[in-house]
Amino acid sequence: MKNTTKLVNIIVMIGLFITACGGEQCGHQWQWKVTTIHTDQIHGLETATCLLCGITSGLPREVKTSVYTTGYTYSGACYWIDDKKTDFDLSPNSRAYAMTVFGDNIYTVGYYMVSRQVACYWRNGVKIDLYDGTGASSARAITVLDGNIYIVGYYNDGTKNIACYWRNGIKTDLYDGTGASSATAITISNGNIYITGTYNDGTKNIACYWRNGIKTDLYGGTGASSATAITISNGNIYITGTYNDGTKNIACYWRNGIKTDLYDGIGASSARAITVSGGSVYIAGVYNHDDPSMNIAIACYWKDGIKINLCDGTGFSVPESITLSGGNVYISGVYSDGNINIACYWKNEVRTDLFIGNNSRAYDIAVIVK
Numbered sequence: 001m002k003n004t005t006k007l008v009n010i011i012v013m014i015g016l017f018i019t020a021c022g023g024e025q026c027g028h029q030w031q032w033k034v035t036t037i038h039t040d041q042i043h044g045l046e047t048a049t050c051l052l053c054g055i056t057s058g059l060p061r062e063v064k065t066s067v068y069t070t071g072y073t074y075s076g077a078c079y080w081i082d083d084k085k086t087d088f089d090l091s092p093n094s095r096a097y098a099m100t101v102f103g104d105n106i107y108t109v110g111y112y113m114v115s116r117q118v119a120c121y122w123r124n125g126v127k128i129d130l131y132d133g134t135g136a137s138s139a140r141a142i143t144v145l146d147g148n149i150y151i152v153g154y155y156n157d158g159t160k161n162i163a164c165y166w167r168n169g170i171k172t173d174l175y176d177g178t179g180a181s182s183a184t185a186i187t188i189s190n191g192n193i194y195i196t197g198t199y200n201d202g203t204k205n206i207a208c209y210w211r212n213g214i215k216t217d218l219y220g221g222t223g224a225s226s227a228t229a230i231t232i233s234n235g236n237i238y239i240t241g242t243y244n245d246g247t248k249n250i251a252c253y254w255r256n257g258i259k260t261d262l263y264d265g266i267g268a269s270s271a272r273a274i275t276v277s278g279g280s281v282y283i284a285g286v287y288n289h290d291d292p293s294m295n296i297a298i299a300c301y302w303k304d305g306i307k308i309n310l311c312d313g314t315g316f317s318v319p320e321s322i323t324l325s326g327g328n329v330y331i332s333g334v335y336s337d338g339n340i341n342i343a344c345y346w347k348n349e350v351r352t353d354l355f356i357g358n359n360s361r362a363y364d365i366a367v368i369v370k
Contacts, residue, residue, distance in 0.1 A: 074358035109139035152183035233276035240271035325367035332365035
C-alpha cells in the first residue's frame with residue numbers, strides 16, 4: 001500500500017495456553033516478536049511474550065524475512081517475493097501498484113488493459129474487476145481490515161476522472177465537483193477511513209485528504225499541489241506530497257495539516273511515501289540535480305528531515321514506497337542504467353535489482369516475517 005501504508009510486517013502469531021504463573025493460573029496470550037536477526041539478514045529468531053502476565057517464553061523459534069514488491073516488466077503487472085517474479089496479467093500495459101498481505105493471502109491492486117484501463121485487484125493471482133463502466137479506471141492502494149477489502153483509485157465517468165474507493169467491491173465516490181480528482185493512498189485508524197488524493201478546483205490541482213468521506217484541503221497557496229501517501233502514528237496524521245511555489249515543485253509533508261518542506265535546493269522535488277517508527281519520520285522522495293543541464297531525478301529518503309541519497313546522480317532514479325523492518329529501511333523504485341529502467345529496491349541504501357531486460361519498475365514494498 002502506498003500506505004503509506006505500507007507497514008505490512010506480519011510477525012503476529014498468538015496462541016492460548018493454560019499454565020501456572022506465579023502461583024496463579026494464567027491463560028497465556030503469546031505475542032511473537034523478532035528479537036534476533038542472523039548475520040545473513042534473512043533468517044532470525046523470535047520469542048513470545050505473554051500479553052497478560054508479561055513472562056517470556058524460553059523457546060525461541062526460527063523465522064525468515066522475505067521482501068515482497070509489486071510492479072511491472074515488459075510482460076505486464078507482476079510481483080516479486082525476494083527475487084522470484086510472478087506475472088499477474090500478460091498485458092504489456094498492465095500495472096500492479098500496491099499490495100498487502102492478510103493471513104496467507106496476497107492482495108495486489110492496479111489495472112489491466114482491454115480497450116481501456118480497468119481497475120482490478122488480484123487475490124493470490126486471481127483477478128477481480130472493480131469497475132465495469134465504459135471509462136478508464138485504476139486502483140492505486142489497498143488495505144484489508146477485519147476481512148474487509150478497501151481499495152482507492154479513480155474512474156472516468158465520460159467527462160472526468162473521479163476519486164473513489166471500493167469496500168468489498170462496492171464503489172463510493174469521494175468528490176462530486178466539476179473538476180477531475182483521484183485517490184492515492186488509504187489507511188484506517190480507530191474505525192476511521194483516511195484517504196489522500198488530489199482534486200482540481202477549475203484552476204489548479206489541490207492536495208487533500210478525506211476522513212470518512214469529508215474532504216480537508218492541505219494547501220491553500222496559489223500553486224498546484226498533490227498528496228501521495230498517508231500514515232497515522234500516535235493519533236497524528238502524516239501525509240506526503242508536493243506543492244508548487246510559483247517556480248518549482250517542492251517535496252513536503254503535512255503533520256496534522258501543518259506543512260514542512262523537505263528540500264530547498266535549486267531543482268524540483270517531490271515526496272512519494274512515508275512511514276513513522278520510534279518517533280522518527282521516514283519519507284521517500286526524489287529531487288532534480290542542482291545543475292539544470294543534467295536534468296536527472298535522484299532517489300532519496302529523509303529521516304527526520306535529513307536527506308540520504310539512494311543513487312549517485314549519474315542516472316535517473318525514483319523511489320516509490322518505503323517500509324521499516326528490524327531497524328532496516330526498505331525502499332522500492334526504479335533506476336536507469338543509461339539504456340533501460342530497472343525495477344529495484346534498496347535496503348539501507350544498498351540496491352538489489354529485481355529485473356534486467358527491457359523496462360521495469362517496482363512500486364510497492366513490504367517485508368514479511370514468517
